Each structure stands twice: as structure tokens, then as C-alpha cells.
Amino acid sequence: MIKFSSYVSFILVTAMIGVSMVACDSLPSLGEEEEAEPLEIGTLLDYTGDLGVYGKPMRNGAELAVTLLNDSGMNVVAVHKDSGTDAKVASDAARALQAAGVSGIVGSLSSGVTTAVAESVTIPGGTVLVSPASTAPSISVIEDNDLLFRSTVSDAAQGSVLGKLADELGYKKVGILYVNNPYGDGLQNIFTANFSGTVQAVPHEGELSTYMSEVTKATEGGVDALIAMSYPGSAQVYIREALEGGFADTFMFVDGTKSQDMLDSLGANNFEGMYGTAPGAPPSDAKNTFEELYEARFGEVPSDPFLGETFDAFVMIALATEKCLHDGGDDANCDGAGVAAAMRDVSNAPGTKVGPGDLANAVELIRSGEDIDFEGVAGSQEIDDNGDVLNSIEIWTVKGGKIESTNRFEAP
CATH class of the missing domain: 3.40.50.2300 (Response regulator)
Structure with a gap:
């Protein structure tokens, strides 16, 4: 007969061996590292x-x-x-x-x-x-x-390049429809400061069903071009209204309206030979x-x-x-x-x-x-004290119904 104390000792030893085996199973083997969290x-x-x-x-x-x-x-x-x-x-x-x-x-x-x-x-x-x-x-x-x-x-660069491009194209009076937020307001202000002609700038809210009032104000008295400083959803509405109502037939675009889908939905042939700007880097x-x-x-x-x-x-x-x-x-x-x-x-x-x-x-x-x-895709990505990078602006055009680079990359 096994004495009670001996029996208890046997049980304890067996349990300790079992715990030890479980613990060993849970540890990585020699030379095996736990995978770091992603x-x-x-x-x-x-x-x-x-x-x-x-x-x-x-x-x-x-x-x-x-x-x-x-x-x-x-x-x-x-x-x-x-x-x-x-x-x-x-x-x-x-x-x-x-x-x-x-x-x-x-x-x-x-x-x-x-x-x-x-x-x-x-x-x-x-x-x-x-x-x-x-x-x-x-x-x-x-x-x-x-x-x-x-x-x-920053648009401190794009607004300057766009203003000079409008001068280069011979425009004397332009209308601007710009989205009423820091992007649109800042871009139109810098454009206006760098364009030598007359500007009729009108803000608009995003994604409305019509912008007829804003289009009428921006093109009042006739303009050489209407500049779309917005996003594709809203710009598609007011550009269509401008075309169909005969308010404008010449447009300029920016990074926010550089959208092939938008142009296709409006009939890309309507914009043949027209220009826009956007951040962009030369070949590298x-x-x-x-x-x-x-x-x-x-x-x-x-x-x-x-x-x-x-x-x-x-x-x-x-x-x-x-x-x-x-x-x-x-x-x-x-x-x-x-x-x-x-x-x-x-x-x-x-x-x-x-x-x-x-x-x-x-x-x-x-x-x-x-x-x-x-050295990044979009430029050198040298970060200044404000967290900004000093990359270039690309001038693009519509050719054969497609957005295409003019291979002009400029800085103010």
C-alpha cells in the first residue's frame, strides 16, 4: 500500500512536471525569435x-x-x-x-x-x-x-505659377469659382496677387445641385477664361452650367480639378488645348x-x-x-x-x-x-521648419481628350 504522504508527493511532482512541460511548449525554441508586432x-x-x-x-x-x-x-x-x-x-x-x-x-x-x-x-x-x-x-x-x-x-507656389501662366496665355480678365475653404481661398488670393489682369472671384459651397448664381457673377461682362479652383464633384456641376448656358467656353484648371473622369463626363473634347497646374515633379x-x-x-x-x-x-x-x-x-x-x-x-x-x-x-x-x-517620387522631400517641402509645379494640358504633361515644371 502506498502511504498517503508518498502519494501526495507523487501527485505534486507529476503536476510540476506537467506545468514545466506546458511552459516549455509555450517558449520559443533555441534560435527562434518571437515575431514583432507590425x-x-x-x-x-x-x-x-x-x-x-x-x-x-x-x-x-x-x-x-x-x-x-x-x-x-x-x-x-x-x-x-x-x-x-x-x-x-x-x-x-x-x-x-x-x-x-x-x-x-x-x-x-x-x-x-x-x-x-x-x-x-x-x-x-x-x-x-x-x-x-x-x-x-x-x-x-x-x-x-x-x-x-x-x-x-504649398499653393504659395501653384498660385504664382498659375497667375503667370494666365498672363502668358494673354488673358486680360478671368473669372474664378473657388471652393469656400482654406484651399480655395488661399489659392485664389495668391493667383490674384500674381496675375496682371482683372479677376472676378466668387466662392461656392461644396456639392450643390446648381451653381448658376455663382457662374453668372464670375463671368459677368464676359471673361477670357473661367478658372475652376474646386473639387471634381462641384466643378463638374458648374462647368456644365457654364458651357450649356454660354457663360464661358475657355477654362483653366488646378490640382483639385485635375480629373480625367470629370473631363470625360463633361465631354473632354470641350477642353482640348486648355491648361492647368498641379504639384508635380520632373522626371527623375x-x-x-x-x-x-x-x-x-x-x-x-x-x-x-x-x-x-x-x-x-x-x-x-x-x-x-x-x-x-x-x-x-x-x-x-x-x-x-x-x-x-x-x-x-x-x-x-x-x-x-x-x-x-x-x-x-x-x-x-x-x-x-x-x-x-x-529622395521621393514627388521631389526631394526636404522638409523645412514649417513641415513644408519645396517641390515644383507641373503645367498640364488636355490633348486628344486626355490629360497630358507639357513637361514644364516650375517654381515661383
């Missing part, structure tokens, strides 16, 4: 609303960045939210991204929406926000604790590589606005986070301030120049403690 980066792009036509192509730019970064040894995930071309929708989405713990956010498009998101969500919450498309000059002077950046050039190794990689991934050449800027913004946040983690070691606190502090380190000279085709080298250099200088 780096999550949010996007706040427009899939609905006045700018809804731009969201999906821009998302493709972000997804290409994810693929190339992961091929380079990082573990990155994009978390996508709809900005809706609406301040409330975008702010709610930004709060959800913050709650998910993203390292930074790429967005939004509308300058008014980006301003609202920055001031009400990302700045108070300490999250880096990099807009690939918001061009209003007013963004440069927001009190942002160095958390707000852009990968696209970085741009050529991006176009090749994009076509290989999505089966088409990238032609929509702000694709390169979206790609650049995503990569800049990822590389800045990687640098923050490396420089801080095990105790790294890579919150918004930490990522923001590294943004210029990875984007500005000095450092080894890297681009879309050599992100693996960029990651390796960062992990080796070396400086890098990211």
Missing part, C-alpha cells in the same frame, strides 16, 4: 464626397509602399479610413486611427479637412499627420507642435522607378494626382519610425514626438540618398546608425 500606419483618404474620385488611386500608392517596405525587412501594415471630404467624418476616423495606435497618419486631401483633423485630433493627441494633397498656404502657420507635415508643395530616377513598380503591381501607369505624394508620405513615416526605434534602443518611446523628431533626419540632407527602388538599403543604413536622405 508597425501600423494609418491613411485618411477620400473615397466619398467631393474628392472621392482620388481616394482609390492614392490608396494604391500607400499599398505599394507597404509592399516595398516589407520586402526591405520591415513589418508594416496600412490601416485605411475614409476622410469623406468632410471635417467631422475625417475627425472621427482620425480618432479611430489614434485609438488603434498607429505610428502616424497619411492624410487628408482637402486643406479644410486636414486643418480640422490636425487642430481637433492629431495635434492634441500627439500623432504625426502628413498630408499628401492639402496645399493651402494657411497650413504652414498652424501651431502644430511640429506634428503636421506635407509631402506636397525615383519617379521613373515608382512608375515602373506601380505599373507592375496595378497594371497601369500612374496618372492620377498625388499618387507619388501618398507613397512618399507613407515611406517617410515608416522610415522615421524605424530610425526612432533604432536610435532609442529597447527604451525607445516612439510616440508622435519621437517620430516627428526623426522625419527630417530621414528626408533631409546630409545622408546617403535613397529612393523607391532601394528601400532595403535605407532600412539597413538606419539599422547601422547611418544617415539617409530620402
Whole structure:
């Protein structure tokens, strides 16, 4: 017969062995490392609303960045939210991204929406926000604790180039319909300051069913051209009214109305030989590589606005986070301030120049403690004290019914 004390000892030993075996099973084997949690980066792009036509192509730019970064040894995930071309929708989405713990956010498009998101969500919450498309000059002077950046050039450049182009085309009097937000107001003000002729500028609200009153005011007395400083949804309505009512037959466009879908819906032949401006970079190794990689991934050449800027913004946040983690070691606190502090380190000279085709080298250099200088698709992406970049403006035209570059890239 087994004594009771011996029996208890036997049970205890057996239980301890079992626990030990379970514990051993739960640990990685020798040489096996636990997989690190992925780096999550949010996007706040427009899939609905006045700018809804731009969201999906821009998302493709972000997804290409994810693929190339992961091929380079990082573990990155994009978390996508709809900005809706609406301040409330975008702010709610930004709060959800913050709650998910993203390292930074790429967005939004509308300058008014980006301003609202920055001031009400990302700045108070300490999250880096990099807009690939918001061009209003007013963004440069927001009190942002160095958390707000852009990968696209300010309209301080576009308005100047557009004004000089209107002079060059011989226009003496132009009408402007501009969206009543910081983007439209800022762009028309800078255009007016740089155009030598007469301007009839009329603001409008977004996505109305008719703009006949605004069209009438902007073209009163006749104009040489009507400039559409808006977004595709609303511009499509008032350009149609201007054409059908005989108010104007010559137009100029900007980045917000650089939309092939919009022109097609209005009859692209109506705009043959007309001009527009938008942020854009001249041919470069970085741009050529991006176009090749994009076509290989999505089966088409990238032609929509702000694709390169979206790609650049995503990569800049990822590389800045990687640098923050490396420089801080095990105790790294890579919150918004930490990522923001590294943004210029990875984007500005000095450092080894890297681009879309050599992100693996960029990651390796960062992990080796070396400086890098990211050369983006949309330009050099040298970030100034305001979080702005000093890239160029492209002059584009409509040829054969299609938007086409004139291969003129200018700065004020």
C-alpha cells in the first residue's frame, strides 16, 4: 500500500512536471525569435464626397509602399479610413486611427479637412499627420507642435505659377469659382496677387445641385477664361452650367480639378488645348522607378494626382519610425514626438540618398546608425521648419481628350 504522504508527493511532482512541460511548449525554441508586432500606419483618404474620385488611386500608392517596405525587412501594415471630404467624418476616423495606435497618419486631401483633423485630433493627441494633397498656404502657420507635415508643395507656389501662366496665355480678365475653404481661398488670393489682369472671384459651397448664381457673377461682362479652383464633384456641376448656358467656353484648371473622369463626363473634347497646374515633379530616377513598380503591381501607369505624394508620405513615416526605434534602443518611446523628431533626419540632407527602388538599403543604413536622405517620387522631400517641402509645379494640358504633361515644371 502506498502511504498517503508518498502519494501526495507523487501527485505534486507529476503536476510540476506537467506545468514545466506546458511552459516549455509555450517558449520559443533555441534560435527562434518571437515575431514583432507590425508597425501600423494609418491613411485618411477620400473615397466619398467631393474628392472621392482620388481616394482609390492614392490608396494604391500607400499599398505599394507597404509592399516595398516589407520586402526591405520591415513589418508594416496600412490601416485605411475614409476622410469623406468632410471635417467631422475625417475627425472621427482620425480618432479611430489614434485609438488603434498607429505610428502616424497619411492624410487628408482637402486643406479644410486636414486643418480640422490636425487642430481637433492629431495635434492634441500627439500623432504625426502628413498630408499628401492639402496645399493651402494657411497650413504652414498652424501651431502644430511640429506634428503636421506635407509631402506636397504649398499653393504659395501653384498660385504664382498659375497667375503667370494666365498672363502668358494673354488673358486680360478671368473669372474664378473657388471652393469656400482654406484651399480655395488661399489659392485664389495668391493667383490674384500674381496675375496682371482683372479677376472676378466668387466662392461656392461644396456639392450643390446648381451653381448658376455663382457662374453668372464670375463671368459677368464676359471673361477670357473661367478658372475652376474646386473639387471634381462641384466643378463638374458648374462647368456644365457654364458651357450649356454660354457663360464661358475657355477654362483653366488646378490640382483639385485635375480629373480625367470629370473631363470625360463633361465631354473632354470641350477642353482640348486648355491648361492647368498641379504639384508635380520632373522626371527623375525615383519617379521613373515608382512608375515602373506601380505599373507592375496595378497594371497601369500612374496618372492620377498625388499618387507619388501618398507613397512618399507613407515611406517617410515608416522610415522615421524605424530610425526612432533604432536610435532609442529597447527604451525607445516612439510616440508622435519621437517620430516627428526623426522625419527630417530621414528626408533631409546630409545622408546617403535613397529612393523607391532601394528601400532595403535605407532600412539597413538606419539599422547601422547611418544617415539617409530620402529622395521621393514627388521631389526631394526636404522638409523645412514649417513641415513644408519645396517641390515644383507641373503645367498640364488636355490633348486628344486626355490629360497630358507639357513637361514644364516650375517654381515661383
